[in-house]
Amino acid sequence: MDIEGFVRRRIKTTDEKTLETLLADRIREYKNVDENYSKLMAKSVIEEVKNTLKVENSNDEFLKEIINIPKADISMGKMGVGSRGAGDFFVHRKIAEIVSSANTSSLVNPSAQDDGGVVKVNTDQDVYVTTAVDGIHSRLSDYPFLGGFHVTRATLRDVCVMGADPIAILSDVHLADDGDVGKIFDFTAGVAAVSELIDTPIVAGSTLRVGGDMVLGDRFVSAVGSVGVSKYPPTARKGATPGDVVLMTEGSGGGTITTTALYNGFFDVVWDTLDISFIKASNALFNNDLIKDIHAMTDVTNGGLRGDAHEISSVTGVGLEFYQDKLRKTVAPNVLKMLDTLNIDPLGVSTDSLMLIVPPEIVSDVTNVIQSAGVNIFEIGKVDNKKTPRLIKEDGNVDILEPLFREAAYTKIKKLRGENTPEDFEIMKEKVQKAANNSIKKKEKVIDYINNQK
Structure with missing residues (x-):
């Protein structure tokens, strides 16, 4: 409270x-x-x-102007922020606008809608440094070890899909005033488990109380960041090119699937999620020097394939064609069985698969290298000039892949909130846009004030 x-x-x-x-x-x-x-x-x-x-x-x-918040009069929940759907994506684009308004530069920033950002460091040999940060799944507050394990995998995935080799992990922990200190240790152990499994050190972090003295209870929130390096330019989403082939590894999910399993009583599925297949696949590509030939990589997380495909198409202007029968193979069997039983769309939730967009001539090389690492991989589609992401269904019909307002509902409370777009969504977007614009204006005023003081 x-x-x-x-x-x-x-x-x-x-x-x-x-x-x-x-x-x-x-x-x-x-x-x-x-x-x-x-x-x-x-x-x-x-x-x-x-x-x-x-x-x-x-x-x-x-x-007074600095202290007052440029309100949108739209709540996080109503806008669907954090729910990995159309509302969430819109807000993230506004955040990117504020970031882009800063007079700084980077190779990949939030405007690209990639989860990791990249800067180029000019030394004797060009080095590309990738950073990423992810927050613990909100419903894993009472399961800190699992939360720590999965958020660490998440941030490392974001580094890997930019073609970078992870070299460091950072952890930020916030536990409310009445929380047992053991939660901090349990979470850290989850982070450390992944750290040890992939031989990447935890190098820094912080530990604070949620809201200090002002928040009662034992709510646990945290974030884990990571840093990676590469000698090649990043494999960002914008690299997707017509004629490319789309490959995807088998995914067994992370925080979202773990939450689905725990809160719906499918406890055996939790064990499916405790793996590092994604990172093993990425490392195999890195170690075999294939990164430089891959046009784009992403992890299927933000609202599932519906969200990722939409973002890739929006950012690049290309079209994407996917085959439904092949896509079902990319979800681990036990996980797919749970999703089907609960009537949850596998294309609308985070499965943590690695999606690769590659030129046709390296498909066999990429497939062989990843399979040799013990990870299943499938050819699921292609890139074309049709400007929209499309699903070729098993009956031959074609659906446009669009993100729902919120990701596919995977808990009872999410089903109550629904996935449908609010009737006043366009009005909501206008209000959010105005709040973002006012935040940029405030930033510029403060910068002018500080510079004039000098």
Whole structure:
């Protein structure tokens, strides 16, 4: 529970004594403290919030502008942020606009909609440095070892698909005030397991409380980052070229599939997800010097193949043709059985497969190298000039592959929220765009202020 947020929402509509009593009651729900101590805590939070509100009466208009959030009046949940669908992709494009507004340069930045970013370091020999960061799956807060294991695989995948060799892992841990310290250790052990399996060291990190004193409970959130290097330019999505062949490895999922298994009672599927096949396949390509010949690589994660295919087509302008019968083979059998049983679209969830877009002349080389690493791989489609991603169904009909508003619902609560696009989505996008524009304007004002001070 966010007690500061609780006070901020109510302080202007509730008298202070009533607010103090309400908050003290909430505090005792989480903490084993007496009534007097809970009221002291409540008074402290209320007083601190009241102090921050005094800025509204300040004569410092610029400070007020910096402090005030350029609101979109659209919540994360309503926009579907983090749900790997059309709403999420739109917000990520706005984030990319803010990043691109900075007067800096990189070889691959968020505007490419790749999960990893790349900078070129000019030394005696060109070196391409890739960085990526991923957050723990929100529903794995109570399963920190699994959360740590899968988020580490996720960030390493993002480095691998840019054609880089992982050289370092970073970990950032946030546990709420009432959380048991053992959660931190359990999560770190999950990260360390992957670190040891692929011989890539954990080099840095941080450990903090979620919201400091202001958040009660034991919610666990974290992120893991990674760094990779390559002597070749990145295999970003924009490299896809008409005439290329699309290959995909068998995927058994990560955080999303683990969450699906745990919250739907398919516990045996959890074991399918505990593997490093993706990284083994990537390393095989790297060690056999095939990276330089691959046009594009991606991991099938963001809203499943529907999302990734849409993003590739949007960024490059090419068309993609996929074959339904071949795609089903790319999902590990036990995982596919679970998804079919639960009526979850395999094309709408993260399966953690490695998708490769390669010129026809190296298809056999890539296939042989990956299979020699013990990983199954299949030819699933091709790149063309038709500008849209399409699914050739087993009955011969053709469907346009488009991301849903949210990724395929894989838990009961997600099914309740639904996958359909809101009727006012275009209005929502306009509001989000305005908030992003105002954030850029604020950034520019602050930069001007700091430069003028000098």
